[in-house]
Amino acid sequence: MSLLEVDRIDAYYGQSHILRDLSLEIEDGEVCALLGRNGAGKTTTLRCVAGATPPDVRSGEIRFDGDEVVGRETEDVSISGIGLVPEERRIFPNLTVEENLHLAEVSRNSSNLIGRNLSQVSETRPLREIYDAFPRLDDRQNQMAGTLSGGEQQMLAIARALRQNPRLLMLDEPYEGLAPQIIEDVEDAIRRISEEGTTVLLVEQNAAAAIKIAERCYIVDQGEIVYEGPSEELRADEETRQRYLGV
Amino acid sequence: MVLETAIEILLNGLQQGAIFALLGIGLSVILGTMDFLNLAHGALYLIGGYAGMYFIRETSLSAGYLNSIGVDAIGLGLGFAAAMILVPVFGFIVGLLMERYVAEPFYDRPETDQLLVTFGLALIVQEVIKGMLGGNTFQPTAPTTLFGINVGGPVMLPIIGNYPQWRLYLVGIALFVIGLTYLVIEKTDFGLVVQAGTHDSEMVRMLGIRINRSYSLVFAMGAALAAFAGLIGVSFQTVSPQIGTERALIPAFLVLVVGGAGSVIGAIFGGFVLGITVAGMTVLASQWAQIVLYAVAAGVLLFRPEGLFGSKGVVE
Numbered sequence: 261m262s263l264l265e266v267d268r269i270d271a272y273y274g275q276s277h278i279l280r281d282l283s284l285e286i287e288d289g290e291v292c293a294l295l296g297r298n299g300a301g302k303t304t305t306l307r308c309v310a311g312a313t314p315p316d317v318r319s320g321e322i323r324f325d326g327d328e329v330v331g332r333e334t335e336d337v338s339i340s341g342i343g344l345v346p347e348e349r350r351i352f353p354n355l356t357v358e359e360n361l362h363l364a365e366v367s368r369n370s371s372n373l374i375g376r377n378l379s380q381v382s383e384t385r386p387l388r389e390i391y392d393a394f395p396r397l398d399d400r401q402n403q404m405a406g407t408l409s410g411g412e413q414q415m416l417a418i419a420r421a422l423r424q425n426p427r428l429l430m431l432d433e434p435y436e437g438l439a440p441q442i443i444e445d446v447e448d449a450i451r452r453i454s455e456e457g458t459t460v461l462l463v464e465q466n467a468a469a470a471i472k473i474a475e476r477c478y479i480v481d482q483g484e485i486v487y488e489g490p491s492e493e494l495r496a497d498e499e500t501r502q503r504y505l506g507v
Numbered sequence: 508m509v510l511e512t513a514i515e516i517l518l519n520g521l522q523q524g525a526i527f528a529l530l531g532i533g534l535s536v537i538l539g540t541m542d543f544l545n546l547a548h549g550a551l552y553l554i555g556g557y558a559g560m561y562f563i564r565e566t567s568l569s570a571g572y573l574n575s576i577g578v579d580a581i582g583l584g585l586g587f588a589a590a591m592i593l594v595p596v597f598g599f600i601v602g603l604l605m606e607r608y609v610a611e612p613f614y615d616r617p618e619t620d621q622l623l624v625t626f627g628l629a630l631i632v633q634e635v636i637k638g639m640l641g642g643n644t645f646q647p648t649a650p651t652t653l654f655g656i657n658v659g660g661p662v663m664l665p666i667i668g669n670y671p672q673w674r675l676y677l678v679g680i681a682l683f684v685i686g687l688t689y690l691v692i693e694k695t696d697f698g699l700v701v702q703a704g705t706h707d708s709e710m711v712r713m714l715g716i717r718i719n720r721s722y723s724l725v726f727a728m729g730a731a732l733a734a735f736a737g738l739i740g741v742s743f744q745t746v747s748p749q750i751g752t753e754r755a756l757i758p759a760f761l762v763l764v765v766g767g768a769g770s771v772i773g774a775i776f777g778g779f780v781l782g783i784t785v786a787g788m789t790v791l792a793s794q795w796a797q798i799v800l801y802a803v804a805a806g807v808l809l810f811r812p813e814g815l816f817g818s819k820g821v822v823e
């Protein structure tokens with residue numbers, strides 16, 4: 261059984277039909293990329309997996325570790341082991357770095373967990389490990405997150421998701437707007453996360469960037485999966501890249 | 508002479524400001540976290556005022572339904588100290604019920620629906636009170652002793668001379684409650700969730716936190732503070748069915764505009780700025796007092812639509 265199975269879903273924003281019969285599977289421990297142009301439906305796919313609404317999933321199933329995701333509250337999906345580093349990062353600018361990272365811990369308070377139908381809730385990842393992995397955040401523990409540089413904010417968004425100790429980490433265009441040097445840092449961070457055993461789903465527009473760290477790629481176009489294969493194969497397949505990604 | 512007036516304005520402003528701040532905190536945090544503008548917030552002040560009166564003393568009735576069926580006086584006569592506990596507890600419970608049965612069903616509805624239902628509720632509360640107790644204006648009751656301490660009578664202050672002692676105590680009590688609220692928001696996990704939620708509640712949920720639970724608590728806390736403000740009001744201002752709108756909802760809304768949605772510090776700051784403004788204008792040109800309040804709010808809105816401490820626009 262794959263860790264994540266998206267099985268023929270159709271998703272809508274109001275009347276607009278965005279994802280069409282979309283399926284994908286992520287194996288435990290792999291780094292997988294979901295590629296596609298602007299507006300192809302990448303973020304929408306991640307939102308469906310995260311249990312966020314909208315979009316509205318009208319048919320199909322999404323199973324994480326065998327459990328159905330569709331219809332559950334997004335906080336329940338998250339705490340069952342899916343971490344998201346969203347597009348635009350969405351760190352809390354009015355909180356310090358430390359406070360941003362503390363929220364995962366708050367989610368484990370019994371006042372938050374009690375009365376919710378949750379099977380297994382993992383421990384959070386120790387703060388020390390997080391700061392060791394992101395020394396720049398360590399130096400800025402008490403700085404307001406809104407005053408961090410773009411790169412630091414992206415690190416914080418990743419660190420915040422990791423603090424939840426997810427089994428599946430989903431990153432939505434994590435290189436967006438970053439300088440080449442910082443992109444390398446983010447790549448290193450993702451590699452390390454993967455080596456420690458976390459499964460990674462990376463959303464990208466840029467095939468070259470994704471191929472560098474992913475073992476397998478999907479391409480989504482106009483809400484449909486149009487390609488699936490090992491990264492090596494996509495690297496060689498210029499026609500497919502040209503057709504669906506315009507590169 | 509000038510100094511004397513200035514000090515008097517400052518003291519009156521602190522009293523008024525404390526009430527505005529207590530009211531503003533709830534309205535602002537509820538708007539910030541739930542995107543819910545509660546026009547019934549003033550009704551909680553009204554409820555707090557009448558509940559306070561009921562707990563503190565026996566009040567004789569001369570109009571209204573209760574009077575017409577032969578009730579001459581109501582009230583438990585428990586005194587002010589008991590009311591200081593009972594009124595916020597009562598407000599808290601009313602807030603929980605209000606969140607559950609009035610606010611929650613409207614979270615996902617358009618803003619106009621939210622405004623209509625909460626404004627409707629405010630009118631109902633006002634009219635029910637008027638119907639039961641009559642539209643009379645009741646006189647304030649300041650306590651003379653509180654927890655064994657003498658708080659009544661005048662106190663001799665430098666420069667301005669005799670001043671009602673209770674007025675100083677009430678500022679102290681209000682500041683204590685405001686400070687406590689500030690600590691809860693700044694120093695507890697609950698406060699952290701609320702602060703994060705004012706910015707991006709979906710992201711808070713995506714970290715595994717069931718934010719709805721904090722919503723009920725925020726609402727109830729805001730209601731308890733508004734009711735407490737009503738109790739403080741009873742101790743030095745008259746009580747009538749209109750105070751919910753005139754003395755509570757409108758000022759609280761202006762505090763929100765000045766301080767910004769979702770900011771406790773903004774509400775405290777805005778509350779005192781407007782309180783001192785009103786006190787000053789009342790002395791200098793009382794017919795302009797209300798207008799100047801609106802002018803201050805309009806000025807802030809013009810130059811900083813998100814309020815002085817807010818992160819997103821109040822009026823979108």
Ligand SMILES: Nc1ncnc2c1ncn2[C@@H]1O[C@H](COP(=O)(O)OP(=O)(O)OP(=O)(O)O)[C@@H](O)[C@H]1O
Pocket residue numbers: 273276278296297298299300301302303304305314347465
């Ligand atoms: N909240 C929304 N309401 C209505 N339509 C939406 C909403 N969000 C996205 N869409 C539409 O859904 C389609 C897919 O959007 P999505 O955000 O999933 O694209 P994407 O692949 O992530 O693109 P990008 O690379 O630009 O982030 C687009 O046509 C978009 O306009």
Ligand SMILES: [Mg+2]
Pocket residue numbers: 302303304347432
């Ligand atoms: Mg996107």
